[in-house]
Amino acid sequence: MQGFRLAFSYLRIGIMNEFQYRANLYIQILQTFIALATGLIGLNLVFAQTSELGGWNKAELLAVMGVFTITGGVIRAAVQPNMERLMEEIREGTLDYALTKPADAQLFISVREFRLWQMVDVLTGFVVLVVALIQLNWLVDLWSVLGFLSALVMGAVMVYCFWLIITSTAFWFVRVHEIANLFEGLYAAGRWPVDIYPNWLRYGLTFLVPVAFAVTVPAEALTGRLTLQTWLVALGLTVALFIISRVIWRIGLRNYSGASA
Amino acid sequence: MSSVISISKLAKHYQVPEREAGLKAAAKGLFKRTYKTVKAVDGISFEIQPGEVVGFLGPNGAGKTTTLKMLSGLLYPTSGGVSVLDYEPSKRSHDYLRQITLVMGNRNQLSWDLPALDSFDLQRAIYSIPADDFKRTRDEFIEMLDLKDLVQKPVRNLSLGERMKMEIVGALLHKPKILFLDEPTLGLDVTMQKRIRTFIAEYNKRYDATVLLTSHYMADVEALCRRVIVIHHGRLLFDGDLSKLVEKFSAFKTVGFTLSNPVADLSQYGEVVSVDGLRVTMRVPKEKTSAVTTRLLNELVVDDLTVEAIPIEDVIESVFSVQKEAME
Numbered sequence: 001m002q003g004f005r006l007a008f009s010y011l012r013i014g015i016m017n018e019f020q021y022r023a024n025l026y027i028q029i030l031q032t033f034i035a036l037a038t039g040l041i042g043l044n045l046v047f048a049q050t051s052e053l054g055g056w057n058k059a060e061l062l063a064v065m066g067v068f069t070i071t072g073g074v075i076r077a078a079v080q081p082n083m084e085r086l087m088e089e090i091r092e093g094t095l096d097y098a099l100t101k102p103a104d105a106q107l108f109i110s111v112r113e114f115r116l117w118q119m120v121d122v123l124t125g126f127v128v129l130v131v132a133l134i135q136l137n138w139l140v141d142l143w144s145v146l147g148f149l150s151a152l153v154m155g156a157v158m159v160y161c162f163w164l165i166i167t168s169t170a171f172w173f174v175r176v177h178e179i180a181n182l183f184e185g186l187y188a189a190g191r192w193p194v195d196i197y198p199n200w201l202r203y204g205l206t207f208l209v210p211v212a213f214a215v216t217v218p219a220e221a222l223t224g225r226l227t228l229q230t231w232l233v234a235l236g237l238t239v240a241l242f243i244i245s246r247v248i249w250r251i252g253l254r255n256y257s258g259a260s261a
Numbered sequence: 262m263s264s265v266i267s268i269s270k271l272a273k274h275y276q277v278p279e280r281e282a283g284l285k286a287a288a289k290g291l292f293k294r295t296y297k298t299v300k301a302v303d304g305i306s307f308e309i310q311p312g313e314v315v316g317f318l319g320p321n322g323a324g325k326t327t328t329l330k331m332l333s334g335l336l337y338p339t340s341g342g343v344s345v346l347d348y349e350p351s352k353r354s355h356d357y358l359r360q361i362t363l364v365m366g367n368r369n370q371l372s373w374d375l376p377a378l379d380s381f382d383l384q385r386a387i388y389s390i391p392a393d394d395f396k397r398t399r400d401e402f403i404e405m406l407d408l409k410d411l412v413q414k415p416v417r418n419l420s421l422g423e424r425m426k427m428e429i430v431g432a433l434l435h436k437p438k439i440l441f442l443d444e445p446t447l448g449l450d451v452t453m454q455k456r457i458r459t460f461i462a463e464y465n466k467r468y469d470a471t472v473l474l475t476s477h478y479m480a481d482v483e484a485l486c487r488r489v490i491v492i493h494h495g496r497l498l499f500d501g502d503l504s505k506l507v508e509k510f511s512a513f514k515t516v517g518f519t520l521s522n523p524v525a526d527l528s529q530y531g532e533v534v535s536v537d538g539l540r541v542t543m544r545v546p547k548e549k550t551s552a553v554t555t556r557l558l559n560e561l562v563v564d565d566l567t568v569e570a571i572p573i574e575d576v577i578e579s580v581f582s583v584q585k586e587a588m589e
Contacts, residue, residue: 009386
């Protein structure tokens with residue numbers, strides 16, 4: 001209960017903060033537009049040569065692009081800024097204030113930042129998705145909507161856990177800023193469904209960096225590809241990653257306060 | 262009355278990697294690291310009673326901040342016991358954290374781009390303060406520190422002193438029983454220091470709060486603390502009335518002067534602390550100050566003579582040297 005209140009208060013503060021920087025909104029709109037345009041051009045170039053890619057047709061791939069844009073927006077709005085702040089604070093030793101608060105430390109460090117203008121990406125992603133679904137003559141059916149939404153949430157949670165694990169290593173290695181760039185590079189691979197990649201890369205993007213679950217699986221749900229088996233694997237992996245990330249975070253925290261020394 | 266803060270034989274040792282300067286040594290460090298143990302806090306004990314305001318003094322690196330961090334649950338002690346309000350701080354129980362606050366003069370926790378009022382709301386959510394309570398306390402503090410015209414301004418537009426006042430309000434909105442204040446007046450001008458001091462004294466009185474304060478400004482300590490605890494190199498040197506400390510160790514004054522010609526032997530006037538060319542600094546017993554300065558002026562050719570009280574760091578230093586002699 002207090003957790004929700006806290007998250008909501010920070011969300012409110014984050015939104016108020018963003019309103020102070022209106023220019024960022026225009027920059028964000030421009031960025032989203034450029035990303036969308038390059039994405040669409042890429043898609044059209046590919047489908048000028050072929051009518052199918054790894055079993056996905058053009059409209060289906062447009063749906064993947066929509067999901068890719070939505071999830072990317074959510075990560076950049078709510079996950080990445082919190083984790084970057086945490087990295088900074090661990091490096092500078094200023095995490096102290098966060099740890100003297102009567103709130104769960106992990107929750108606290110995960111809700112402090114929110115970049116409202118990244119929601120432009122989320123909205124654009126939805127528009128792209130809707131256009132794709134219309135092209136596919138998609139009929140609303142409850143199961144695929146539920147499958148899609150649950151897969152989207154699980155994917156976001158997995159990416160959050162992945163970030164938290166990487167960020168927690170800052171307790172030992174101190175300089176992990178390059179990781180942010182690394183993630184962006186790997187996430188870009190999610191623009192295409194992971195089925196089109198060679199096996200080693202597909203496994204990497206599925207289990208090492210959960211890009212497949214964040215983008216491909218939700219898109220599968222909307223295009224009638226999602227099997228119960230995949231959904232259950234996603235659920236299991238979400239729970240597992242959450243537990244692992246929490247354990248690593250706690251060990252890191254003990255290390256920070258010198259409990260392990 | 263039972264004590265609210267109780268520390269016994271508290272120690273915190275750090276393992277820090279050690280290496281010599283230079284590329285070769287750095288490369289060697291890749292394979293084999295040697296560690297050195299730094300004893301930041303090395304077996305200190307003290308008790309603090311409810312409602313006390315205690316000055317926690319010592320030169321830089323004495324272990325003050327480390328001790329405060331152990332008290333506020335940020336650091337695990339290497340050994341020894343800490344108990345605050347019957348809690349073990351390092352467990353960081355929420356019930357404990359709700360009753361304390363930590364203010365560090367060199368760090369800020371208010372949101373830079375927003376008016377302080379918005380950040381205060383955040384504190385309300387963090388500490389789950391009931392709305393009425395929150396509003397009353399907030400307005401009371403704003404009134405006491407005369408901040409009414411400033412709370413609507415983004416924090417980045419405030420001066421250092423105004424910002425510090427806001428920080429203190431934010432840190433006290435949940436009405437903590439224990440205040441750990443680490444250099445709360447750092448870098449502020451005299452008026453602002455005084456303002457903050459008065460506020461802390463008032464808070465202490467109104468809410469019967471216990472305060473442990475570190476400061477480099479002796480004026481802060483004099484105004485607020487009857488009792489002081491002095492530590493140095495992680496060890497306790499003095500624990501008692503401030504007046505006793507000053508009386509005992511500040512029985513000297515510093516006399517500084519510039520000679521026109523070098524003089525071979527000055528020891529007949531007092532203890533020479535330093536000679537820098539013709540500039541001499543001397544330590545003279547307080548009661549002999551006027552006699553010595555008169556003699557200096559009569560017997561030697563002297564320019565710009567000054568008499569100063571010994572700064573707090575030096576008082577502490579002299580506590581340290583006395584302690585060392587006693588131990589030998």
